[in-house]
Amino acid sequence: MDPLMLLFLLIAGLTGADSESRRRQVSVLSGGSVTIPCFYGDRYKRHVKYWCKKNDRDACTPIVHSNSPQEGKVSIRDDPDQRVFTVTINNLTTGDSGYFRCGVKISGGSDDGDQVVLSVTDGVSTVKWMRVQRRGSVTIPCFYSDRYKTHVKYWCRGNNRDSCTPIVHSDSPQESKVSIRDDPDQRVFTLTINNFTHGDSGYYWCCVEISGASDPGDWVSLSVTDGSSRLSVDKQEVTGVEGDSVSVQCHYGYSVNKKLWCKIGGTCVSERSGSWDLDGRPVLIRDDTGNRVFIVTMRGLERKDTGWYWCDAGGLQIPVHITVKLITITECK
Structure with missing residues (x-):
């Protein structure tokens, strides 16, 4: 796939x-x-x-x-x-x-x-429901089809894609507390938003600019809360070494029956299974209900495991990007 x-x-x-x-x-x-x-x-x-x-x-x-x-x-x-x-x-x-x-x-x-x-x-897809903590920050990936690699991407706010208000464009990538970065090779652009306030709650759109046609886009709902974000990770950017393992802690703020770890473009595994295979990669999920955190460990990493994943709990998602680096060996002289 x-x-x-x-x-x-x-x-x-x-x-x-x-x-x-x-x-x-x-x-x-x-x-x-x-x-x-x-x-x-x-x-x-x-x-x-x-x-x-x-x-x-x-x-x-x-x-x-x-x-x-x-x-x-x-x-x-x-x-x-x-x-x-x-x-x-x-x-x-x-x-x-x-x-x-x-x-x-x-x-x-x-x-x-x-x-x-x-x-x-027909062109863009992103996560759907996110709850973030006031004064916090988050990075959101927006994926697009190959035919849009050279197009300008943008982030806008509003209930409707055709009438939403643009906030930042990839050809002018910084606007106050919001920045955008396009990676055409991976066909993804990412939005980083800092210092959330309650006024930032609402519907947003990942869009691609199309001359003379309706811009394709996909929506995400952001809800800003004073308390726990209800689903969070310690870091959205995680780095591992080829052949080794990485762990991600997914914190959930209330009792939910199912917790999931998913690979974008692949499948999902549940904490119910304990140990499972995610697109050929051994994955162990341990749920610590007392501390309301489930810990995902991916073993035997390969370079192809680099990419976007996400934690899912109670209908909310938080994206995580994993980078797998080559082992570097330095000879002693």
Whole structure:
């Protein structure tokens, strides 16, 4: 999977004793792929799982079932040991946007499941919900399609993309407490915002400037709080050495049932699994509920592990960039 045909998602979790019920959102660039994990309780381990699309009358048309796991560009894989099934959709187009459901088939009763809102954008994608601490700072990555590498990027504020107020542009990268940096090779531009105030709460847009056409963009909601940010990391920039390991501490401010570590353009792993594989990299997640922090350790690092990841807890996300450096050996003379 191309890491820049990315997903930013709030993971779907089936209702039940050990999961949360809510509408989840997935934002992904067109042309790419997305893998959505759907977690479920122990009592559903032997049940058939499915993925369906809702229509205007709230009916849900099944697309793929775990007992018939491939349908066109959509596939499903169930892992009862980890109590999760994953739905993978390839070659995404804007027409794939809509309301979907991760479901569990229940004989003689109402099927259980949660709603997923899939939004396939045509050019830009970013995180969705962030809560930040007053006077704090944050860096937000905005990914874009290859065709926009030479275009001017900008950050604006407002409820609507077409009428939002520009704050900073990549051809004039600093404006007061907001700065922007474009990395065309990685097809990502980053916004760094310092010294938050309550007046900074609101909807913002990552946008690309298009001459003579509507600018493509994607939104993020920022909420500024006096107390805990409810989800934070010690550092958003983490450096490791090839062959070694790195750890990231994700602090959450209240009790949540699921904590996730995700790689942009890849998949997510949950603290429920303890030790898991994330796109070929061994990952250990340890949840310290007493101190409300889950610690992610990635082992056996390779240069290809360099990139953006994020912590997810309670529907909030915080991005983390990991840089893997080569081991440097200096010979003694």
